[in-house]
Amino acid sequence: MSADYNPLELLVCVASRIIEDNSTAFVGTGVPMAATMLAQKLHCPNVTAIFEAGGVAPILPGLPISVGDSRTSHKGFMASTMNDIMETAQRGMVDYGFLGGAQIDMYGNLNSTMIGDDYRKPKVRFPGSGGANDIGSLCWRTVVITPMDTRRFVEKVDFVTTPGYLTGKGAREKAGLPLGSGPYKVITNLAILGYDEETCRMRIESVNPGVTIEDVHKNCGFELLEAPQIEKTHEPTEEELRILREEVDPDGYIIRR
Amino acid sequence: MNNETTDIEEGEEELFTPVDPDEMRAAFHKKSRALKDKVTTVKKAVSELIHDGDYLAVGGFGHVRIPTAILYEIVRQNKKNLGMAGHTSIYDSDLLATSGCLNRCDISYVIGYEIRGLSASARRAFESGKIKVTDWSNGALAWRFFAASAGLSFIPTRILLGTDTFKRSAAKTVTCPFTGKKYAALPALYPDVGIIHVHRADTYGNCQIDDGILISDTYLARASRRLIITTEELVPHEEIRANPQATVIPYWCVDAVVEVPYGSHPGNMPGKYWFDEDFFKMYLQGVKTEEGTKKLYDEYIYGVDDFHEYIDKIGGTEKMMELRNIEKLIFSRT
Numbered sequence: 001m002s003a004d005y006n007p008l009e010l011l012v013c014v015a016s017r018i019i020e021d022n023s024t025a026f027v028g029t030g031v032p033m034a035a036t037m038l039a040q041k042l043h044c045p046n047v048t049a050i051f052e053a054g055g056v057a058p059i060l061p062g063l064p065i066s067v068g069d070s071r072t073s074h075k076g077f078m079a080s081t082m083n084d085i086m087e088t089a090q091r092g093m094v095d096y097g098f099l100g101g102a103q104i105d106m107y108g109n110l111n112s113t114m115i116g117d118d119y120r121k122p123k124v125r126f127p128g129s130g131g132a133n134d135i136g137s138l139c140w141r142t143v144v145i146t147p148m149d150t151r152r153f154v155e156k157v158d159f160v161t162t163p164g165y166l167t168g169k170g171a172r173e174k175a176g177l178p179l180g181s182g183p184y185k186v187i188t189n190l191a192i193l194g195y196d197e198e199t200c201r202m203r204i205e206s207v208n209p210g211v212t213i214e215d216v217h218k219n220c221g222f223e224l225l226e227a228p229q230i231e232k233t234h235e236p237t238e239e240e241l242r243i244l245r246e247e248v249d250p251d252g253y254i255i256r257r
Numbered sequence: 258m259n260n261e262t263t264d265i266e267e268g269e270e271e272l273f274t275p276v277d278p279d280e281m282r283a284a285f286h287k288k289s290r291a292l293k294d295k296v297t298t299v300k301k302a303v304s305e306l307i308h309d310g311d312y313l314a315v316g317g318f319g320h321v322r323i324p325t326a327i328l329y330e331i332v333r334q335n336k337k338n339l340g341m342a343g344h345t346s347i348y349d350s351d352l353l354a355t356s357g358c359l360n361r362c363d364i365s366y367v368i369g370y371e372i373r374g375l376s377a378s379a380r381r382a383f384e385s386g387k388i389k390v391t392d393w394s395n396g397a398l399a400w401r402f403f404a405a406s407a408g409l410s411f412i413p414t415r416i417l418l419g420t421d422t423f424k425r426s427a428a429k430t431v432t433c434p435f436t437g438k439k440y441a442a443l444p445a446l447y448p449d450v451g452i453i454h455v456h457r458a459d460t461y462g463n464c465q466i467d468d469g470i471l472i473s474d475t476y477l478a479r480a481s482r483r484l485i486i487t488t489e490e491l492v493p494h495e496e497i498r499a500n501p502q503a504t505v506i507p508y509w510c511v512d513a514v515v516e517v518p519y520g521s522h523p524g525n526m527p528g529k530y531w532f533d534e535d536f537f538k539m540y541l542q543g544v545k546t547e548e549g550t551k552k553l554y555d556e557y558i559y560g561v562d563d564f565h566e567y568i569d570k571i572g573g574t575e576k577m578m579e580l581r582n583i584e585k586l587i588f589s590r591t
Contacts, residue, residue: 029371052395053318053345054470061586065534066371068318068345070469070527070584081471082345083403086396090415109420113392119425125383127369129422130345134396137416160421161392175419176430176439253372 005236007147007189008255010208012038012244013236015098015145015187024048025096026089026135029067030254031145032098037063037248038240050094052131054080063253067131086131089138092178097139099132100146103157106202106222107171108144108164108183108195110136111157119159129161136162137177141184148188150221165200191216192233196225206231268426270391273340273361274312276410276444284482285408288509294460295514299564302485302513303330307450312340312361314402314446314481316453316474319347319366320524320532322466324454324487326517326564332356333558342446343367343390344398345472348524354382355550356558361389363446365398373537378544392425393417393443399473401446405480413440451481453506454520456528457496458488462511465503469527478506484513489529491516519568519577531583536571 005013008031015035019025021044027036036049037060048057051064055072056079058064064071073079088094101110112132116123136142142164146152164183166172172182185205186193192206203225204216209232217224236244249255275281297305307313317323328349331339336358343350343364350367353359355378368379382388393401396416404412413431417423418441431442453474456467464486466474478484486506491514497504520526523533523540543549561567568577582589 051470053321053472065373065532066318066321066347066525068321068470068472069525069532070321073470073527079468079470081475082395082399082473083476086399086416113422113425121386122384125368125380127366127375128343128364128392129394129397130366130369131395133394133420133422134416137418138396159425160419162422163419166419172419176415176441177418178415 005241006255008257009236009241009244011145011187011189012255013240014192014233015143016042018143018185019044019047019096022046023095024050024093026050026052026094026098026139028098028100028131030100033064034244034248034254035098038244041243041247042240050085052085052134053082054085056080063249063251086134086138089134092140094139095141097135097142099135099142099144099162101132101144101161102126103152103154104144104146104186105154105157105164107166107168107200108142108186108202109157109160109166110144110162110164111159113159113161115158117158132162136164138181140181142182143184144186146186146188148190148216148219150219153220153222155222165195169198169200190219193224194227201225203227204230206233208233209235266423266430268423268428270425270427271389272427272444273363274447276447278408278410281405281447282408290509292461292508295462295511296460296491297513297515299326299330299515299517302515303327303334306483306485306512307331307336309337310339311449314342314344314448314451314477315346315349316451316472316477317521317524318345318472319349320370321521322454322469322526323349323521323524324452324485325522325524326487326515326520327452327485328352329558329564329567331358332554342398342448345395347371351376351379354379354388355544356554359388363393363398364390365393365395370537370541373541376541376544378550391427392422394422397426397428397443398446399476401443402473402476402480404443404445405447406476409445411442411444413442415440417441446480448477448481449483451477451484453478453484454487455506456489457492458486458514459492459494459497460514461494461508462486462506462514463497463504463508464488464506464511465497465500466505467503467528471505475505478510481510484511485515486511486513487515487517487520489518489520489526517564520564522568522571522577525584529584530577530580533571533576533580
């Protein structure tokens with residue numbers, strides 16, 4: 001055990017642990033890339049990392065800067081097209097998708113488009129969906145990685161860029177989204193959150209080291225449910241931290257931002 | 258109102274490009290099939306093939322395998338009222354938005370530079386209200402290019418549904434005639450001009466991409482009314498014939514071919530050179546203010562005649578060899 005880690009390192013380690021071996025994972029820029037690489041070097045030698053622009057299963061010689069750069073197909077299985085990758089997800093062959101966003105609500109709906117109430121005059125304009133809407137629509141299990149505070153965890157997002165459970169149970173299917181797909185976990189600096197099966201509302205499943213359940217509620221802008229039993233998140237191990245710092249992100253692009 | 262399954266939902270925003278497949282067939286009918294020398298200059302390609310008001314689609318991934326020379330020349334020639342597919346766009350849409358060339362954009366990703374953060378000048382441009390926008394996703398625009406490349410007017414998909422991204426697009430829902438399931442029908446996207454940077458092309462415009470991913474370029478190329486190719490290397494026609502399975506864009510799609518070595522700088526060119534991170538750092542720092550933006554654009558775009566002069570300015574062959582070494586994982590102590 002090591003107490004000497006920063007919040008980003010914790011996020012990466014926790015995210016890496018929820019990936020199962022022999023699965024396919026859609027990875028985005030930043031923390032998800034580091035988490036997938038870390039998982040690959042630890043418990044998931046056979047996780048297939050899929051990049052939305054066409055790269056499949058690279059042996060990453062260093063951290064990609066972009067989900068579309070040459071590292072994402074370096075010694076990979078395939079250098080394909082974005083169309084092929086999105087179609088692969090649409091026919092149900094991508095297990096995990098990692099996402100982030102500026103705002104998230106209790107159903108896991110995400111905003112990465114704008115802040116404000118006038119689409120034509122946004123207070124702040126963000127990049128937009130990128131592949132997020134596709135990933136959130138088509139993957140079996142969507143995992144959000146984000147810092148937690150009341151500015152990000154809000155009652156109502158200003159813009160639903162990417163679908164979570166929309167307005168609750170059954171709403172995704174009614175909208176026409178694929179059956180059985182949707183949000184799975186939300187990994188934050190304070191806790192690991194999941195979803196209540198009956199209501200599809202976000203709930204606390206595990207609190208991070210040094211954090212109380214009360215802290216988690218205080219940093220959330222909506223009412224969070226609680227799992228019947230709330231676990232304690234394991235700290236990053238020395239091995240996780242060593243591999244993360246020495247092999248995954250030696251330049252600190254992600255963990256020392 | 259009819260019952261729920263037959264209700265059509267519609268995105269509220271404007272469709273910037275035509276979708277009628279017969280109108281587009283007529284346009285493609287007129288396109289030359291002549292096997293002719295299409296080699297030209299950056300200046301001529303832009304002045305002859307890109308007109309004020311045109312809708313553009315740029316290949317690559319925003320800062321990976323991008324046709325930088327053409328983008329700079331569009332800015333230099335001060336083209337106006339352009340539309341653009343902001344598909345996986347980064348440096349490409351930033352240049353056109355910041356310089357005031359754009360007045361409409363189908364957005365899936367703009368302003369951002371992935372893990373480097375955001376471009377302040379692109380944000381100012383997109384928040385100014387001067388660029389009319391609609392929102393989509395990367396997959397949506399990729400499939401819109403596919404629908405156009407296949408000569409169709411739309412494609413049914415399972416994305417966007419239930420979100421504000423759908424509401425702020427020009428998509429509609431459609432009911433499957435076989436299953437009764439609801440799909441998001443995405444309109445085909447036929448750009449006026451496509452611009453793509455490749456590794457190798459012959460004088461007729463047959464193109465091969467030697468390394469890295471294709472993103473949506475094969476579809477974008479076929480969907481475009483006119484297509485400008487920049488290539489790292491012009492190769493003899495026989496070299497294309499020697500390796501036909503590597504040809505991803507056939508000559509009949511192409512209107513102009515320009516040889517531009519290092520043509521994706523400051524972007525990555527798979528197998529050839531890595532990102533110029535020093536340049537991006539300087540750029541993103543510079544564009545934080547209006548004044549800094551003007552200085553950068555004056556120095557690197559308006560103040561140079563062509564791409565050769567620009568490459569000299571950013572450090573010339575020496576800099577490009579350094580970026581090649583990073584790309585090819587060549588590490589030397591000397």
